[in-house]
Amino acid sequence: MNRENNLEAAEAELAAAEGEMKKAARDVEQARRDVAEAIEEEKHPHQFEVMVLYNGVPKKFEVRRDELVRHLLVEALQAFGPINAPHLLGLFNKAGAELKDDQTIEAAGVKPHEELLLRPSSVRGG
C-alpha cells in the first residue's frame, strides 16, 4: 500500500514538473520574441527625433516612421512661421534631395536624429 502511494505521488510530481517545463519553454520563447522586438525597435524605432534647420535656427520634432513627410513639413512651417508661400518651401536632406510630401518618413529614408533643412526650393531675382 505504501509503495503504491509513493508511486502515485512520484507520478504526480513528474506530471507537475513536466507542466512547469512546458510553461518555462513558453516563457523562454516569449522572452526571445521580446528581445527580438527590442532589437528591432532599437535599430528602427517607430517614433524618433529629427532636427529641422531654418535660417540658422534648429528645432527638434518627433516623427513616426509611418507618417507622411507632409505632416512634418506642416509642423515645421508652423513652428518657424508665420512663413509666407509655404508651397515654395520644402524639406531637404544633407545630400540636397527634397523629400516628397506624399512619402512616409521611412520611405523618404529619414533616420533618427537626422538634420533636415526647411528651405526654399528656388531662390531667384530679376
Add this chain to the structure above:
Amino acid sequence: MSATYRLPRRILDETFAHFRGCGHGRRECQVLWVSPWDAPEIITKAVHPEHEAHVGGFALNDRWLNEFWFTLARENLGIRIQVHTHPGDAFHSPTDDAFPIVHTSGFLSLVIPNFALGPIGFDDAYLTEIHEDGRWAEVAMAERLILT
C-alpha cells in the same frame, strides 16, 4: 518683427565690390547680409552666394544653398537682408517678390540700381519688407538701416 539693423561701412563696401566684380556692369548679382542670432541687429558679414546670372536676373546654386543652410546653423547666423542689383531702376519685380531666400515676415530685401556702378551707398536704392500675408511693402531706409 520690424528690426532696425546696424550695417558697418566695410560691409557695404564689400557688397559693392562683389556686385561690381561679379556682375561687371552686365549681370545682376546678389549678396546676403547675415548676423548672429544672439545679436541680430548688428550685421556681421556679407555673403556672396554661388549663382547664375544674366542682365535681367539671377538664380542661386541649389547645392550651395543646401550647404549654406547648414553653415548658418553651425555658426548661429541668420540672414537678415538680401541685397541684389538691377540694371536700371531699383524696385521689387514679381520674381523678387516670389522667390526670396527667407519667407518670414520682417525679412528685408534691398535693391541697388545700375548694377551698383554708382556711388557706394543707398542713393536711389529700394528697400522692402515682407509681411505676414506675403505681401511686400516699401520701407524707409533710415527706419531700418543705420550705416555705422
